[in-house]
Amino acid sequence: MDWEALFSASSNKLMAELAECRAALEHRGLKGTANEATLAEALxxxxxxxxxxxxxxxxxxNxxxxxxxxxxxxxxATAPRFFSQDNINVLPVEAVYAAIEVKTYLNKQAIEEAFKNMKAFKQLDKSAFHPNRATTDKLLYGMPSQHWPVQFFIFAYESDSLExxxxxxxxxxxxxxxxxxxxLVCILDKGLILNVGPEGLQPIPMPDTNxxxxxxxxxxxxxxALLIHLYGQASNEPIFMAAYLKHIQH
Known part of the structure; x- marks a missing residue:
């Protein structure tokens, strides 16, 4: 199978659907929602x-x-939903691997908004796992961890210059x-902002990458390919739901 041809066709399809949204929709929010749904379905x-x-x-x-x-x-397999309606969920952070922020056009303001959202996401406490369970050590960001740390990616259809x-x-x-x-940042019509080190392209920063x-x-x-490289290694542990029950008022 020609993987490059397959994903070139998928990329072209995404760009065609973006053009269709622009032609059909006037409201900026509706365009954004349509773009998010298109990428989510592709993933x-x-x-x-x-x-x-x-x-x-x-x-x-907490x-x-x-x-x-x-x-x-x-x-x-491990994600209880605190709320679920259509494709909208409220999830415990312990079940989550990553968030992807989708932008129709990526500029300074959009990057700063995404950065603010990233900080709120990555500051969540991911620790409510069953104690005394056997785990497999993960080595991401150059640091050993018993549990998978969350990632934050930006996907944009278009942007200012890559530099x-x-x-x-x-x-x-x-x-x-x-x-x-x-x-990591992926800009469909231009390329990527990503980490590179001695072992080549990397989906996340490491101590020896730039x-x-x-x-x-x-x-x-x-x-x-970078997502598959990363999440082919991913694993999760059962969530200790009693840690969430402490917030329920009697």
Missing amino acids: RVYLPGSIEVCTGEVIDS GGRSQQADILLFDG TVLNHVKRLNASQPIHQQID LIAKPSSKALLTFY
Whole structure:
């Protein structure tokens, strides 16, 4: 099978649907919703079946809450829903792998908005797992962890120049520890802002990587390949729901 041709066709389909939305819809919010749904469906088709896709919010056992996430990637096998209607869910952070913010056009203001949402998302406390359960150590961001840390990606259909986007992301990320940064940016019509190190392209920052702008006509293929590389390693543990029950008032 010609994977490059397949994803080139998928990329072209996404761009065609963007053009259709522009022609058919006047309201900016409706356009954004349509774009999010288009990407979510593409990811749902190609990601492993163990990873589910939805939109919604994420909460932690201390009462913390994220902003609404355009797309959430989560472990369907371990994810109780605190709310579920159509494709909108409220999920415990312990079941969530990543959030993807979808932008029709990515500029300084949009990057800063996404950065604010990323901070709220990555500051959630992901610790309500059953104690004394056997776990497999994960090594992400150069730090060992018993549980999978969350990622935050931006997907844009169009943007300012790649160098401009890179400079904005670098400036904002510099204020954050390595595991609380924007991990990766995919811009469908230009390329990617991503991490590169001795082992090549990486989906998340590591101590030996640098953030670069990579022009590419195959941005969607690269984005998908990096997600598969990352989440092919992902695993989750049963959630200790008693930690959430402490917020229920009697």
